[in-house]
Ligand SMILES: Nc1ncnc2c1ncn2[C@@H]1O[C@H](COP(=O)(O)OP(=O)(O)OP(=O)(O)O)[C@@H](O)[C@H]1O
């Protein structure tokens with residue numbers, strides 16, 4: 008007992024010394040430890056040099072942290088300048104009022120609404136799949152699954168989130184579409200329906216995990232209050248927990264919408280490249296992202312109008328997704344219930 | 348010694364959390380229409396026993412209740428008894444006000460609706476808010492969020508919410524501990540007013556509160572076990588005047604006179 | 609009776625609701641299993657040493673994954689070399705050095721917004737800046753351009769996980785260092801960074817596994833879909849696993865679809881190995897901290 012306490016009181020000191028040694032030694036020469044206390048002349052740390060190193064490191068790291076800001080600036084500026092060039096040639100009203108998207112044809116038209124309608128279509132189908140699946144899984148994981156089962160289900164959903172989208176595209180085109188064609192006779196080989204459905208599966212984990220966080224954050228006291236009134240578990244979840252988590256759930260859905268709008272490979276592979284205005288899910292259609300892929304695959308010379316359409320479409324896409332992201336952050340802040 | 352008028356009665360009730368015993372061998376009767384106060388040092392199991400009375404402990408996976416509790420002479424933990432049905436007859440008010448993030452109106456209507464209330468909802472809401480002495484303060488903002496009220500108002504809203512489903516018993520776990528003195532007084536008045544129609548069990552750390560509002564008082568204490576953990580038990584249960592003026596136990600006297608150490 | 613609780617009916621709904629949540633979760637996982645099974649069934653017959661070592665070909669039976677695999681490895685290494693120091697450096701700066709809190713906040717907001725930008729937009733950035741403007745340096749649509757683009761794409765993930773790892777290092781360690789008159793960099797490089805490194809590595813590997821599966825950004829910068837060779841320097845044109853898969857999927861011949869499935873199996877194996885490494889590192893990390 009006594010021995011123990013002696014050892015304990017000495018140990019920190021030992022560690023202390025070796026730490027001094029390490030810190031002093033690491034940037035410069037190493038000094039034998041024993042000579043520390045005996046030879047005062049050794050106590051001349053080169054403060055100036057180490058402070059200069061510190062300053063240098065600080066500046067370099069600061070520069071690195073600047074890269075992320077520069078990325079944003081780069082995105083905004085490249086999109087902006089090419090889009091401005093595009094609108095110099097094609098007046099902006101044509102972009103928003105024309106009803107055909109045929110930039111590579113002789114009689115070129117630039118109605119972005121065509122691509123937007125396809126994006127809206129696939130995104131709506133995706134959300135129609137992902138919202139019930141994601142929200143119900145979130146409820147299952149947070150309210151019904153035992154900790155053990157949860158430990159299996161949650162990583163499985165994470166795997167779903169980690170599957171590369173090109174793989175989902177393969178699955179949509181070569182598994183889901185043939186399957187659906189057996190049920191829906193008129194379904195084309197490329198169609199918005201199976202692309203949208205698989206896209207929905209791809210964003211389900213996003214809704215599930217963000218909604219689960221929101222549900223998890225609902226304090227226990229609220230559930231207790233509901234149970235104490237004679238509510239069943241479902242009544243407590245539906246009438247108390249979900250409304251209390253609403254801001255987080257809505258935010259997760261908005262982020263999922265944003266993700267679905269920007270998703271590229273699933274729609275490029277399975278929804279086709281047929282730019283026609285309309286919301287028929289059974290036929291081939293071309294989303295904004297699929298258009299960018301189509302043009303990128305060809306060898307498009309910089310400065311050509313086709314090259315500039317990439318950026319005009321990209322800007323539209325960027326503005327839409329950024330708007331949704333900002334809106335979702337604002338929404339959470341504005342409507343988050345504060346519990347103490 | 349089961350009194351004929353007991354609504355709730357506990358016989359040798361012990362509660363475990365996992366393998367550790369939290370409260371042991373509690374036996375007491377809650378007479379109909381009376382206010383019973385539970386007092387005692389922190390951690391002696393007052394809340395634990397209280398939560399046995401409306402089976403809130405069912406929601407804690409590790410909790411296990413031994414012994415017998417009867418509610419109107421029926422075994423509360425019997426095989427055919429449904430916890431949800433019990434909770435709509437035995438309401439509860441918590442230490443911290445926990446209004447739902449809904450409108451004031453909906454806070455009250457929720458319990459009534461799920462329990463299949465068939466009368467006029469507006470009247471029920473108004474009546475319950477009046478019962479809880481809150482009507483005058485909120486009658487013009489029934490659509491506002493319950494969270495927008497002050498702490499004292501929130502707690503009265505929670506009481507109104509409990510009253511709205513017309514339970515037989517209301518359990519209150521330190522309902523005033525998060526409130527200022529004036530709100531506390533208002534709630535105390537409210538409790539006395541409700542006492543004719545409801546049986547009320549109230550946990551409190553406030554000695555004066557117990558002596559002011561209650562008809563009977565149960566004093567709980569905790570003692571250390573060999574394993575080093577604490578286990579609570581019922582020391583003395585009697586009419587409130589006796590507990591405060593001529594208690595049978597030394598420990599009770601020390602506690603109520605503040606000489607507890 | 610004023611109240612009519614109708615418990616039977618409510619419990620029926622409760623059971624239906626609980627079943628619905630289980631079915632939804634089960635469905636999501638079922639789709640995952642079906643997807644994996646489908647790919648395995650389609651692709652495994654094609655898997656062979658010949659497939660792994662062959663270059664692309666116009667004939668599906670002769671075509672292989674070598675060029676794409678080589679390209680992906682090039683991308684992986686270059687992306688790691690670029691993104692790791694910058695991401696970790698930025699994370700270090702924000703967590704350990706930054707005095708100006710507005711700058712940290714700006715970068716935080718910026719990073720959370722960047723995380724929501726579609727990868728194809730990064731592709732447009734890469735196309736304009738790395739493939740066009742910096743063509744003399746990068747060689748245009750080269751593996752270096754691809755790596756630079758992917759590095760920007762995964763940078764936010766690395767920065768965030770670096771910061772999280774640094775936050776797990778107890779503050780006492782830093783205080784002790786400062787108390788001895790050490791500069792920040794001395795304290796950080798000698799004590800904080802080594803402790804946080806496994807966590808940082810885990811985050812970086814997960815970020816890189818996102819880069820390996822990324823397709824859209826690479827297509828946008830103009831990675832070629834038919835590249836019959838493995839890149840031999842950073843400015844060489846390239847293809848990569850997901851691009852090769854996309855190329856094969858979008859051809860009409862059945863034979864190429866089989867190749868795509870086989871390519872997916874290889875891609876998934878690579879991803880699984882990376883994730884396994886990350887999990888191993890994480891477990892080791894947790895052990896040393898406790
Ligand atoms: N959910 C739980 N899980 C495990 N142990 C618990 C739980 N709730 C209470 N306990 C334990 O049971 C014992 C009694 O707790 P209880 O809350 O009933 O005391 P109390 O008398 O109400 O105290 P206070 O006056 O502080 O509210 C304590 O030792 C506590 O740690």
Ligand SMILES: [Mg+2]
Nearest residue numbers: 393394395520
């Ligand atoms: Mg308590």
